[in-house]
Amino acid sequence: xxxxxxxxxxxxxxxxxxxxxxxxxxxxxxxxxxxxxxxxxxxxxxxxxxxxxxxxxxxxxxxxxxxxxxxxxxxxxxxxxxxxxxxxxxxxxxxxxxxxxxxxxxxxxxxxxxxxxxxxx
Amino acid sequence: xxxxxxxxxxxxxxxxxxxxxxxxxxxxxxxxxxxxxxxxxxxxxxxxxxxxxxxxxxxxxxxxxxxxxxxxxxxxxxxxxxxxxxxxxxxxxxxxxxxxxxxxxxxxxxxxxxxxxxxxxxxxxxxxxxxxxxxxxxxxxxxxxxxxxxxxxxxxxxxxxxxxxxxxxxxxxxxxxxxxxxxxxxxxxxxxxxxxxxxxxxxxxxxxxxxxxxxxxxxxxxxxxxxxxxxxxxxxxxxxxxxxxxxxxxxxxxxxxxxxxxxxxxxxxxxxxxxxxxxxxxxxxxxxxxxxxxxxxxxxxxxxxxxxxxxxxxxxxxxxxxxxxxxxxxxxxxxxxxxxxxxxxxxxxxxxxxxxxxxxxxxxxxxxxxxxxxxxxxxxxxxxxxxxxxxxxxxxxxxxxxxxxxxxxxxxxxxxxxxxxxxxxxxxxxxxxxxxxxxxxxxxxxxxxxxxxxxxxxxxxxxxxxxxxxxxxxxxxxxxxxxxxxxxxxxxxxxxxxxxxxxxx
Numbered sequence: 001x002x003x004x005x006x007x008x009x010x011x012x013x014x015x016x017x018x019x020x021x022x023x024x025x026x027x028x029x030x031x032x033x034x035x036x037x038x039x040x041x042x043x044x045x046x047x048x049x050x051x052x053x054x055x056x057x058x059x060x061x062x063x064x065x066x067x068x069x070x071x072x073x074x075x076x077x078x079x080x081x082x083x084x085x086x087x088x089x090x091x092x093x094x095x096x097x098x099x100x101x102x103x104x105x106x107x108x109x110x111x112x113x114x115x116x117x118x119x120x121x
Numbered sequence: 122x123x124x125x126x127x128x129x130x131x132x133x134x135x136x137x138x139x140x141x142x143x144x145x146x147x148x149x150x151x152x153x154x155x156x157x158x159x160x161x162x163x164x165x166x167x168x169x170x171x172x173x174x175x176x177x178x179x180x181x182x183x184x185x186x187x188x189x190x191x192x193x194x195x196x197x198x199x200x201x202x203x204x205x206x207x208x209x210x211x212x213x214x215x216x217x218x219x220x221x222x223x224x225x226x227x228x229x230x231x232x233x234x235x236x237x238x239x240x241x242x243x244x245x246x247x248x249x250x251x252x253x254x255x256x257x258x259x260x261x262x263x264x265x266x267x268x269x270x271x272x273x274x275x276x277x278x279x280x281x282x283x284x285x286x287x288x289x290x291x292x293x294x295x296x297x298x299x300x301x302x303x304x305x306x307x308x309x310x311x312x313x314x315x316x317x318x319x320x321x322x323x324x325x326x327x328x329x330x331x332x333x334x335x336x337x338x339x340x341x342x343x344x345x346x347x348x349x350x351x352x353x354x355x356x357x358x359x360x361x362x363x364x365x366x367x368x369x370x371x372x373x374x375x376x377x378x379x380x381x382x383x384x385x386x387x388x389x390x391x392x393x394x395x396x397x398x399x400x401x402x403x404x405x406x407x408x409x410x411x412x413x414x415x416x417x418x419x420x421x422x423x424x425x426x427x428x429x430x431x432x433x434x435x436x437x438x439x440x441x442x443x444x445x446x447x448x449x450x451x452x453x454x455x456x457x458x459x460x461x462x463x464x465x466x467x468x469x470x471x472x473x474x475x476x477x478x479x480x481x482x483x484x485x486x487x488x489x490x491x492x493x494x495x496x497x498x499x500x501x502x503x504x505x506x507x508x509x510x511x512x513x514x515x516x517x518x519x520x521x522x523x524x525x526x527x528x529x530x531x532x533x534x535x536x537x538x539x540x541x542x543x544x545x546x547x548x549x550x551x552x553x554x555x556x557x558x559x560x561x562x563x564x565x566x567x568x569x570x571x572x573x574x575x576x577x578x579x580x581x582x583x584x585x586x587x588x589x590x591x592x593x594x595x596x597x598x599x600x601x602x603x604x605x606x607x608x609x610x611x612x613x614x615x616x617x618x619x620x621x622x623x624x625x626x
Contacts, residue, residue: 009214009215009216009218010183010188010189010215010217011215011217011218011221012188013188013190014218032218032219053208054189054207054208054212054213054214055214056214056216056219056231056234056235057231057234057235059208083189083190083192083193083194083207083213084193084204084207084208085204088204088205088207088208101190102188102189102190102191102193103188103190103191103194104190
């Protein structure tokens with residue numbers, strides 16, 4: 001079973017993603033800020049990270065930089081999520097796998113996740 | 122002695138800074154309370170983006186509110202929104218999970234940390250009601266507000282707390298007494314129309330304009346219209362009392378007015394529909410080559426220009442040259458204060474000298490509050506006087522006077538004195554099958570008027586008033602003879618001849 005780490009301060013979005021991805025057969029771990037996300041990362045070693053851009057305590061770019069700086073987690077694919085346009089996000093997070101603009105649709109989420117994990121939709 | 126005054130932070134919201142006399146106190150804490158849909162979220166976002174546009178850094182924290190994606194999709198349509206300002210100038214965080222897991226203590230700590238880390242000097246907290254629900258007791262909630270107050274002060278970070286409230290909820294809670302300011306947004310139904318209203322209940326550290334103000338939400342975001350009678354309680358400059366008299370553009374009317382209109386004066390032209398009030402206004406605007414403004418609630422600009430060309434009035438050329446501007450405000454919708462402010466803005470921008478308001482009645486209807494109209498129009502007229510603007514307005518009367526012909530019955534004279542120093546009445550008088558038009562000046566500023574009816578016509582050159590009162594005299598005397606009426610020119614009720622008693626005796 002593939003494991004996905006969802007890091008988002010918006011609790012409702014995190015919970016909806018958790019339920020949606022669990023229905024698709026993934027194990028889902030949730031964190032509500034970047035610091036918590038890095039802790040979960042060390043604990044679970046997920047196959048994919050879904051990372052929000054603006055968060056308290058440790059934001060998306062700082063979390064992204066930290067996980068890319070660690071050889072143990074640098075290769076884990078990251079889907080960035082934000083209400084901002086991709087070009088704004090891309091300037092601060094070079095090397096992400098794909099991008100989801102909020103508010104997103106189920107089909108877009110599943111396509112991005114399946115694409116990142118190499119699973120046929 | 123050192124100056125201990127706290128600097129103010131502009132809200133950047135048109136009209137709101139005027140009401141708050143410059144803005145809110147830097148490092149102060151404010152509650153914005155309102156019913157759902159009143160505009161709190163837009164106000165909070167607008168504060169943030171305005172602040173970022175001036176080089177500040179703002180943080181918008183939601184507790185239990187719509188998702189940031191949906192919120193930004195909504196406010197992204199508004200003019201103040203600047204995507205480039207996110208995330209450095211304006212950032213969005215959700216703190217609901219922190220509130221749920223760590224309580225008020227955790228939320229306070231998270232806010233303190235974020236303010237410091239992001240060097241934020243404006244914080245908007247959306248969903249204060251969730252924090253209140255989390256507090257076990259009122260005392261806990263008071264402690265939370267108190268800690269925020271200390272943080273705001275220490276970090277020199279202005280805080281705005283948004284909270285929902287029932288329409289009938291008061292403002293006597295502990296948090297209301299603790300904060301530096303309290304602003305209420307509400308929606309009031311006026312018959313089938315809904316009016317947005319803003320009230321400042323409290324504002325420490327300075328004055329503010331009290332009472333109920335209008336506000337609107339448009340593509341520009343929120344704009345607030347301060348209550349005109351409060352905003353213009355004192356004219357912006359000294360009103361000059363002297364100056365040459367100006368022509369109305371109708372020579373005989375000038376004569377009846379005792380030589381014309383004073384520069385710093387307001388005139389009301391009253392009469393029923395079709396008697397030529399608007400045409401008098403067009404004569405007035407075309408009487409001199411000076412910047413003019415026609416505010417119409419009824420006819421659209423093309424109809425106005427067509428009439429001017431058709432009657433060969435001098436103002437027709439001034440419309441073409443742009444020297445006289447037409448503002449059209451259909452009376453179907455509109456906000457009284459907004460129109461007053463727009464009118465004043467145009468007058469100041471173009472240094473307008475003559476203003477014609479066609480339809481003072483429509484103004485009255487727009488307020489929906491008969492009680493304030495006298496004060497509001499007086500304030501507006503005084504400001505025009507101070508600006509050296511000559512004002513002429515029309516006021517529609519009913520058709521009393523056609524039958525049986527008393528030309529001065531049912532005039533709403535009461536309360537008009539402060540608004541207008543000149544009052545002109547235009548009336549129909551029915552004599553047999555003929556309808557005659559009569560005009561009289563009832564009131565003029567220096568009492569140099571000739572209070573005498575004259576007959577007039579509307580012909581190929583506009584309003585043409587007879588040079589003497591012979592025909593008017595004949596018409597009125599014949600009316601009196603036919604009806605057996607005793608003249609009662611200022612009767613306040615429609616004239617009705619005495620009826621014979623019904624007992625047959």
